[in-house]
Structure formats: C-alpha cells, structure tokens
Amino acid sequence: MAFQSYSYVFKYIIVGDSAVGKSCLLLQFTDKRFKSTHDLTIGVEFGSRTVEVGDKSVKLQIWDTAGQESFRSITRSYYRGSIGALLVYDITQRQSFENLQKWMEEMKENAHSRMTIILVGNKTDLESERQVSYEEGQAFAKDNGLVFFETSAKCAYNVDKAFLSVTKDIYFNL
Ligand code: GDP
Numbered sequence: 001m002a003f004q005s006y007s008y009v010f011k012y013i014i015v016g017d018s019a020v021g022k023s024c025l026l027l028q029f030t031d032k033r034f035k036s037t038h039d040l041t042i043g044v045e046f047g048s049r050t051v052e053v054g055d056k057s058v059k060l061q062i063w064d065t066a067g068q069e070s071f072r073s074i075t076r077s078y079y080r081g082s083i084g085a086l087l088v089y090d091i092t093q094r095q096s097f098e099n100l101q102k103w104m105e106e107m108k109e110n111a112h113s114r115m116t117i118i119l120v121g122n123k124t125d126l127e128s129e130r131q132v133s134y135e136e137g138q139a140f141a142k143d144n145g146l147v148f149f150e151t152s153a154k155c156a157y158n159v160d161k162a163f164l165s166v167t168k169d170i171y172f173n174l
Contacts, residue, residue, distance in 0.1 A: 006050050006057035010170060011081050012163075013063045015103055016088035017096040021122040024153035025088065026064045029163050034154050051164060053171045060167065079110040084166045088120045091137070091150065092129040097121075100140060116173075118147045118166045125152040 014022040023045055027033050030047035045064040050057050063078065087103055089096040100119075107117065121137040134150060141148035147165055151158040 006059040008056065008058045008171070009061060010058055010083050010167065011061045011063070012084040012086065012166070013065075013078060013082045014086045014088060015065060015107065016086075016120075017090070017093070017099050020088045020090040020093065020096050021153045022086075022088050023064050025086065025120070025122060025151065025159060025162075026062055028153045028156055028159045030062065032156065034156075049163075051167055053164075053167055056171070058167055058171060060163065062163075079107070079112070079115075082111060082115060083170055084116045084118070085111065086120050086162065086166070087117055087146070088122055089132070089137075090123050091121045091132045092123050092126045094131040097132045097136070097140075104144060116166055116169050117144075118149065118162060118169075119144075120162055121148070121150040122153055124150045124157055125155050 014026060016022055024034060026045065026047045027035060030049045046062070047064070048059060048061045050059045052058075063082070065078070085107060087100065087107070089100055107115070119137065119141045121132060121134070137150065138148055147169065149158045149162040149165070151162055153159060
C-alpha cells in the first residue's frame with residue numbers, strides 16, 4: 001500500500017536560542033541528513049516522521065522556529081496544539097544555557113500546561129569546545145522536572161532517542 005496509516009498525531013515544537021542546532025535536529029530526525037550552514041530562513045520550518053510506540057503508529061509533526069527567535073515573534077499560534085517540546089541549548093555556547101530559564105517562562109506563558117518538555121544539550125561532537133558540563137544540564141533538568149539528553153545533530157547521536165523518549169512519555173500518559 002502506498003499510504004501510511006497511524007493512530008495518533010503529536011505536534012512538537014523546538015525552542016531555544018538561535019544557532020543551537022534546532023533545524024539540524026529536525027532534519028536529522030526526519031531526513032537523516034545534516035546541513036553545515038546556518039540559514040536564517042524566515043518562517044517556521046516543519047517536518048514529520050511516523051514512529052512506532054507500543055503497537056501503535058504515531059505521526060510526529062515537528063515545528064521549528066527557523067530564525068524567528070530574535071524577533072520575539074514566536075506567538076501563541078506556534079505553540080497551539082503542541083503536546084511536546086524540545087528545549088535546546090548548545091553545549092559550546094554558555095549563553096544558550098543561561099537563557100534556558102527565559103525559554104521556560106516563555107513556554108509557560110504560551111503553551112498547554114501539560115506539555116511535555118525535554119531538555120537537549122546539542123553539539124556533543126565539539127567536546128573540546130564544551131562550555132556547559134553534562135552535570136549542569138542534568139541539574140537544570142532535575143530542578144525543572146525535565147528529561148535530559150545530550151545530542152549531536154551532526155553525528156546523529158541520541159537524536160532518535162530524544163524524540164522517541166518524549167513520544168513514549170506522552171503516549172504512556174495519554
Ligand atoms: P538553529 O538556528 O537553532 O536552527 O540552528 P541550525 O540548525 O541552523 O544550526 C546552527 C549551526 O550549528 C549550523 O552551522 C549547523 O551546521 C551547526 N550544528 C547544528 N547541530 C550541530 C551539531 O550537533 N554539531 C556541530 N558540530 N554543529 C552543529
């Protein structure tokens with residue numbers, strides 16, 4: 001059959017500072033590709049992939065802010081209907097970690113109160129440039145009740161795991 005059937009559709013959003021690797025995480029998860037340029041496409045990028053959880057197929061629709069972060073124009077409509085979020089920082093950019101609290105507040109203001117958030121420290125392949133330790137990421141996640149993964153969108157390290165983990169959390173708490 002040429003069509004794919006699925007039992008659920010989950011909408012996810014990806015938030016975090018510019019250049020932390022949000023669109024690369026999306027591209028790696030949906031297309032198994034990596035792009036080395038940072039193009040500030042205006043508008044929200046979108047990707048989808050269907051995964052199996054339990055004995056069901058779940059279609060994940062994932063929205064990326066695509067360069068809109070600096071304009072503070074991520075509006076309620078972006079958050080609307082989203083059941084999960086990846087909150088991303090770059091382990092080689094301390095400031096992107098310092099800004100996590102601001103992103104948590106923004107999400108609390110705009111998102112569904114039961115949205116599942118997963119913290120992602122990206123770019124582990126750049127270990128020699130690391131500015132945020134694994135333990136710091138873990139501590140922030142613990143304080144805020146989030147699941148935590150370090151990833152590399154470049155090496156596809158933990159990318160599937162992060163998306164699948166949030167999907168399982170949501171699915172088994174439906
Ligand atoms: P966004 O603004 O958060 O969507 O960031 P992008 O996905 O456009 O990535 C910003 C830059 O970081 C680009 O040059 C990417 O190639 C690079 N990048 C993203 N993820 C990784 C990663 O895991 N490792 C490395 N070394 N570079 C990455």
